[in-house]
Structure formats: structure tokens, C-alpha cells
Amino acid sequence: MSAAPSPSAAAAHAEVHQRPVLEINQLEKCFGDTQVLTSIDLRVKPGELVFVIGPSGSGKSTMLRCCNRLEEPTSGSILLDGEHVTECHGRALDKMRLKIGMVFQGFHLYPHKTVLANVMLAQVKALKRSKPEAEARAKEMLEHVGLAHKASATPGELSGGQQQRVAIARALALDPKVMLFDEPTSALDPELVGSVLKVMKRLRDEGMTMVVVSHEMEFAREAADRVVFMDGGVVVESGTPDEIFGNPKSERLRAFLSRLSPGAA
Amino acid sequence: MRFLDTFFDGAVMAKYLPDLLSAIVTTLWLSVIIVIGGLALGLMLACLHSLGRWYLTLPIVAFADIGRALPPLVVILIFYFGLPGLGIRLSGPMVLILVLGGVLAAFAEEIFWAGLTAVSKGQWEAGRATGLSFAQTLFQIALPQAIRLGIPPLVNRALAITKMTALGSVIGVKEILAVSSSAQSFSGSATPLTMAALAYLAIFLPVVVLSRLLERRYAWAV
Numbered sequence: 001m002s003a004a005p006s007p008s009a010a011a012a013h014a015e016v017h018q019r020p021v022l023e024i025n026q027l028e029k030c031f032g033d034t035q036v037l038t039s040i041d042l043r044v045k046p047g048e049l050v051f052v053i054g055p056s057g058s059g060k061s062t063m064l065r066c067c068n069r070l071e072e073p074t075s076g077s078i079l080l081d082g083e084h085v086t087e088c089h090g091r092a093l094d095k096m097r098l099k100i101g102m103v104f105q106g107f108h109l110y111p112h113k114t115v116l117a118n119v120m121l122a123q124v125k126a127l128k129r130s131k132p133e134a135e136a137r138a139k140e141m142l143e144h145v146g147l148a149h150k151a152s153a154t155p156g157e158l159s160g161g162q163q164q165r166v167a168i169a170r171a172l173a174l175d176p177k178v179m180l181f182d183e184p185t186s187a188l189d190p191e192l193v194g195s196v197l198k199v200m201k202r203l204r205d206e207g208m209t210m211v212v213v214s215h216e217m218e219f220a221r222e223a224a225d226r227v228v229f230m231d232g233g234v235v236v237e238s239g240t241p242d243e244i245f246g247n248p249k250s251e252r253l254r255a256f257l258s259r260l261s262p263g264a265a
Numbered sequence: 266m267r268f269l270d271t272f273f274d275g276a277v278m279a280k281y282l283p284d285l286l287s288a289i290v291t292t293l294w295l296s297v298i299i300v301i302g303g304l305a306l307g308l309m310l311a312c313l314h315s316l317g318r319w320y321l322t323l324p325i326v327a328f329a330d331i332g333r334a335l336p337p338l339v340v341i342l343i344f345y346f347g348l349p350g351l352g353i354r355l356s357g358p359m360v361l362i363l364v365l366g367g368v369l370a371a372f373a374e375e376i377f378w379a380g381l382t383a384v385s386k387g388q389w390e391a392g393r394a395t396g397l398s399f400a401q402t403l404f405q406i407a408l409p410q411a412i413r414l415g416i417p418p419l420v421n422r423a424l425a426i427t428k429m430t431a432l433g434s435v436i437g438v439k440e441i442l443a444v445s446s447s448a449q450s451f452s453g454s455a456t457p458l459t460m461a462a463l464a465y466l467a468i469f470l471p472v473v474v475l476s477r478l479l480e481r482r483y484a485w486a487v
Contacts, residue, residue: 070393095396104391122397
């Protein structure tokens with residue numbers, strides 16, 4: 001199992017026999033004849049931040065999107081808190097998705113609703129919270145991402161960084177067990193990236209379990225418990241940030257890191 | 266003076282005003298039923314279309330294409346003069362409502378559907394990823410955006426089709442054009458037709474202005 005925790009990763013979060021929050025077993029995904037994921041195994045423990053890196057087209061996003069079944073896995077299983085995500089259908093799948101927060105590269109806020117309504121919608125419709133309850137929670141979450149003052153704005157009035165923080169608040173308001181980030185800062189102007197990473201860092205410090213697909217290597221070094229390197233639809237290497245960035249074992253990882261930042265690794 | 270006598274003859278106006286007023290009422294209620302019925306049917310068909318099942322999509326697309334391709338007058342004549350041969354006798358207003366409502370539904374389905382396809386896949390994914398069902402995502406997220414995109418073409422189309430209530434004049438519906446053109450025959454004056462034109466303006470101009478306001482109000486930056 002290539003992504004099993006290494007001793008040093010376990011040291012970061014000392015619990016040894018803790019049940020993983022998210023468990024991916026032998027995940028395979030084909031688009032037609034093209035196999036994009038091959039026997040992916042990944043276990044994410046409570047409070048762990050797993051960072052997934054790799055060249056574009058390596059299957060990172062597809063893996064993430066299989067976790068909440070935005071993509072249908074071809075085979076393999078995915079478990080959330082011991083429950084099979086891959087065996088859910090209809091309402092059961094909708095309920096399961098409530099526990100899996102997702103943040104997209106393109107934010108995907110609802111342009112016809114205010115920021116507050118964006119954060120309230122799924123709380124009321126899917127989680128069946130009362131409106132006052134949902135509103136209180138939404139305000140709390142907006143406060144948390146530093147955007148309480150934008151509650152009545154529409155998404156179009158916000159910067160990209162602000163939109164992404166609202167998207168994070170929207171996902172958090174549902175009290176997910178795990179948060180998936182699919183290149184959350186890739187669509188942002190460089191000067192706006194920091195505000196989003198800051199929110200993510202704080203989430204991590206509060207103990208949220210997170211899987212982050214991103215190219216922000218600095219952030220990975222700083223905040224990740226474990227870094228997973230994917231290439232060609234397989235997990236090539238996984239370890240602590242120090243191991244991955246400081247002592248890459250595979251040729252593919254070395255090549256990737258040197259392409260990414262010449263002279264850094 | 267000759268111009269005024271021809272188009273604005275006071276005596277003729279006074280004589281035919283009561284008839285025309287009741288014709289305006291007829292045109293109004295026909296229009297309201299056609300617009301509400303047509304838009305509702307079109308919206309419903311677009312929602313069914315979005316389910317992506319071929320056995321729904323196929324008849325819906327056929328209906329929309331045929332409804333948009335056929336001249337409404339042809340269908341009105343077939344319904345009014347042809348169906349009685351099968352023992353189906355529909356009143357003039359009923360034919361008008363069925364045909365024009367159907368035609369509006371065909372266009373509205375296309376417009377709503379175009380709006381739905383213009384809503385990005387990411388909007389659907391955001392909805393579904395937060396635990397909303399297909400129907401909730403459709404009604405809460407996709408449709409409101411599709412409807413707003415569709416307002417300008419929908420208003421145009423609804424106007425164009427409600428104006429076709431004038432086609433009722435060929436099947437004996439006492440709407441504005443029928444009443445005024447028969448008044449024109451009896452009086453030998455063009456004044457009733459002027460009155461008809463003014464009546465149409467009185468009905469439709471406010472709608473055009475209203476739609477402008479609506480568009481402005483619902484515009485949002487993305």
C-alpha cells in the first residue's frame with residue numbers, strides 16, 4: 001500500500017490505530033478506453049492534511065472527484081467514516097455528500113444569490129436546518145473566512161479570493177467530516193492566493209481533515225502532514241513534506257520537482 | 266382634415282367604442298391564458314428535457330421543432346375546420362388558446378432549454394456536491410439562472426405570439442382585429458382600424474416597457 005502512513009507521518013499525528021476518515025481502496029477510473037486512475041489506495045486520518053501533487057493529467061482531480069462521486073469510479077471502494085460512499089445511491093448519496101465538503105478551482109458560487117444565500121442554500125434544502133439556524137451558521141462561517149461584511153453582496157461583486165473563501169464557508173457550513181480542495185487557488189491572481197491559503201491553514205489548525213490537490217508547494221511544505229505524488233494515474237510516492245521535497249526517491253518525482261521550480265529541490 | 270376624417274372620425278369612434286372595448290377584453294384574457302399556459306408548458310417540457318432520457322427528449326424536441334416550424338395560421342385552420350370532420354368541435358377561442366399556447370410552449374421550451382445548457386456544469390456540481398438532489402439543483406440553482414437568461418427572448422416571443430390572437434379573426438373570435446375590421450366594412454371608415462392599432466399599443470406597449478425594467482432589475486454580474 002503505497003500511501004500507508006510512514007513512521008514520521010504517524011509521528012505528526014501520534015494516534016496509531018485511528019480509523020481513517022476517508023479511505024480509498026484500489027480505486028480505478030477509466031474514461032472510455034483511457035485508464036486515468038490505477039489501483040489508488042489512500043487513507044486519511046482524522047485531522048490530517050493530505051496534499052496531492054503531480055503533473056496535470058496525472059489523475060489528481062479525478063481521484064478527488066471520485067471521493068464524492070462527481071466522477072463515478074470504475075471499480076474500487078471509497079469509505080467515509082467506515083461507510084461505503086461507493087455503494088450509495090439516490091438520497092443516500094446526497095446525504096453522504098453532505099459530509100464531504102468540496103471546494104472547486106472555479107468557485108462555482110451561485111451568481112443569482114447573495115453570499116449569505118449561497119452559504120444557506122444546502123443547509124436549508126439538504127440538511128433541513130431551519131432558516132434562522134442556517135442563517136446564524138452561515139454568518140458564523142462567513143465571519144470565520146473574514147467575509148461577514150460581504151453577506152449581502154452577490155458573488156459578482158467579490159474578488160476571486162473572496163469568492164473562494166465564500167465557497168469554503170458554503171462547504172464548511174454543512175459540518176463536513178472531510179474537506180476536498182480541487183486546485184483551490186489555481187484560478188486566482190497571485191496576490192489573492194494568500195488569503196485563501198490562510199483560511200485553509202486555519203482550518204487545518206482547527207483539526208479539519210483535508211485532502212488538497214494543488215500546486216502551492218510552499219503551502220504543502222508548511223501545512224501538509226503528508227504529500228502524495230501522483231503521475232500517470234498511480235500514486236508514485238508518498239511521505240512527509242520533508243521526505244517528498246527534501247529526499248525524493250523516484251525519478252519521476254525528482255523530474256516533476258525540478259520542472260516545477262528549477263533549482264529549488 | 267381629410268387625414269383626420271379618414272383615421273380619426275369622432276362619430277365612428279363613438280359608435281364602435283363599446284364593441285371594441287369588449288373585443289379588447291377578449292384579446293386580453295386570451296393573451297393572458299396563452300402566455301401563462303404556453304410558458305408553463307414550455308418550462309415543464311424544458312425540465313423534463315433536462316432529465317436527459319431519450320424517450321422524453323425525442324418527443325419534446327419533435328414538438329418544439331414542429332411547433333416552431335409550422336405557421337400558426339395553418340394549424341388554426343386545421344384545428345377549426347378539419348377537426349370537426351373527426352367529430353371534435355372546438356370553439357374559436359379554444360382553438361386559439363391551444364394552438365398559440367402550444368406554439369409559445371415550443372419556443373419557450375427551446376429558450377428555457379438553451380438557458381439551462383448555458384448554466385455551467387460547475388453550478389450543477391456545486392449543488393450536487395453540497396448534497397442537493399437533482400431536482401433541488403434544477404429548481405434552486407439552474408432554472409433561476411436559465412429563466413433570467415431567457416427573459417429577453419421570452420418577452421419577445423410572448424409578445425409576437427399574443428399579437429397573433431389577431432388570427433382569431435379568421436375563425437370568428439371576436440377579438441380586436443375581427444371587431445374593428447367588421448366595423449370598418451360596415452362604416453366604410455378606416456377609423457375602427459386606427460382604434461384597433463391604438464388598442465394593441467395600449468395593451469402591448471406597457472408590456473414592452475415592463476420587460477425592459479425587468480431585464481435591468483434581474484441583470485447580475487458574473
